[in-house]
Amino acid sequence: MSLSAPPRLRSEWNPLPRGFYGRDPRRVARDLLGKVLVRREGRTFLAGRIVETEAYLGLDDPAAHAAAGRTPRNYVLFGPPGRAYVYFIYGNHYCLNVSCLPEGEAGCVLFRALEPLAGLERMARNRGLNLPSLRSPAQLRNLASGPGRLCEALAITRPRDNDADVTDRDSPLFIAGATGPRPRISCTPRIGIAKAPDEPLRYLIRGNPFVSGPRL
């Protein structure tokens, strides 16, 4: 299924350094594919391989929350790189981003889909699914495919997880590197936005079944 095999053991989840995030969001979005998003819930660890991301460029990107300038909602985007930006949308769902670019510049990457690696039972429960449904390939695909589903599976909410440091292995939310060959990547327009809909800023692992929406 996947060309590169991400680590499934907690001891091998080593956070990426802050410098990884202090770059152009397009580069970060592409390089995050294949990496591992790790969620700690008490003693339980949930993890998934990042298979789909979108870049949001900051003040000059009309589709980005940062385009409105710094507000109480989006202040994390203007802070140091490598922090979680969590927001609530459509009265129903949370979405997870990570801040990019040096402090003072507001770019970010939206996480759109995960391939579940660890804690699948807990994810299913968080999503309101029963455990037998995990045996259905379709249900398994839907576990964390989509920005809202991903947050529900990992129980990511605001304000609790907003501004979490994803470079700290003791954080409730961090991102670990991966070994093995780099995944094959496709680039498409972003999904679900009305402004700047044609910019090719969505990145995905080619052919991966956990990607949401058009797979290309």
Added chain:
DNA sequence: TTATAGATTGCCT
């Protein structure tokens, strides 16, 4: 103070 759109999802026909 009121109105509206929104980086989504799931259920309906």
Added chain:
DNA sequence: GGCAATCTATAAT
């Protein structure tokens, strides 16, 4: 494919 759910940020009055 259509649309309601349901809250927040921001724009308009």
